[in-house]
Amino acid sequence: MSSEAAVRTRSPWVLLALAWVVPGLGHYLLGRRRTGLAFAAIVVVTFLAGISFQGRLYSVEPGQPLTILATFAVYGSGILNVAARLFSDNPGGAILSPTYEYGCAYLLTAGLMNLLLVLDTWDIATGKKR
Amino acid sequence: MIAIIPVDHFLIMTLYAVLVSAFFALLWREDRRERWKLFGTLMASLVLGGLAVAWLMYPFPR
Numbered sequence: 001m002s003s004e005a006a007v008r009t010r011s012p013w014v015l016l017a018l019a020w021v022v023p024g025l026g027h028y029l030l031g032r033r034r035t036g037l038a039f040a041a042i043v044v045v046t047f048l049a050g051i052s053f054q055g056r057l058y059s060v061e062p063g064q065p066l067t068i069l070a071t072f073a074v075y076g077s078g079i080l081n082v083a084a085r086l087f088s089d090n091p092g093g094a095i096l097s098p099t100y101e102y103g104c105a106y107l108l109t110a111g112l113m114n115l116l117l118v119l120d121t122w123d124i125a126t127g128k129k130r
Numbered sequence: 131m132i133a134i135i136p137v138d139h140f141l142i143m144t145l146y147a148v149l150v151s152a153f154f155a156l157l158w159r160e161d162r163r164e165r166w167k168l169f170g171t172l173m174a175s176l177v178l179g180g181l182a183v184a185w186l187m188y189p190f191p192r
Contacts, residue, residue: 035156042153049145102142109146113153120157 026121055103076111
């Protein structure tokens with residue numbers, strides 16, 4: 001399906017939501033299939049590396065305003081974040097692990113990457129970007 | 131994955147640079163050649179920048 005056809009048949013809001021839930025799906029549905037699959041692979045590998053490095057899936061903590069931003073970033077990963085919280089033994093990460101900080105950076109980056117993909121999907125779907 | 135990737139600062143940093151460079155090359159460029167060019171630029175900037183910062187921090191271990 002071409003980009004123009006996708007715009008005609010799907011609401012940009014639906015694409016926005018799908019792009020957030022599943023990394024790369026927005027681009028895939030807009031006809032950029034190889035790019036969408038590549039984006040999905042990059043975000044998934046980044047997120048899984050973050051989990052493997054025992055990073056933290058942030059939640060908002062009272063008195064810690066920066067955790068609001070971190071939580072927003074981690075929730076950007078969509079279904080990956082939800083699945084990891086459901087199935088992870090230790091969503092808070094292992095702060096004593098030598099790779100903890102790396103894990104946090106990878107998890108935050110994966111979420112922020114997907115949020116950029118959501119915005120890019122919106123721009124393509126609304127014709128702001130070719 | 132932690133068993134596959136050894137706990138090596140340089141390796142973890144390089145993997146991060148590969149992923150971030152590939153992401154932005156795909157996001158910001160459409161042409162294949164331009165993508166490789168941006169990937170190389172970002173990759174070199176991140177890895178060499180990281181090494182430069184590490185070198186500058188070497189006299190200050192704590």
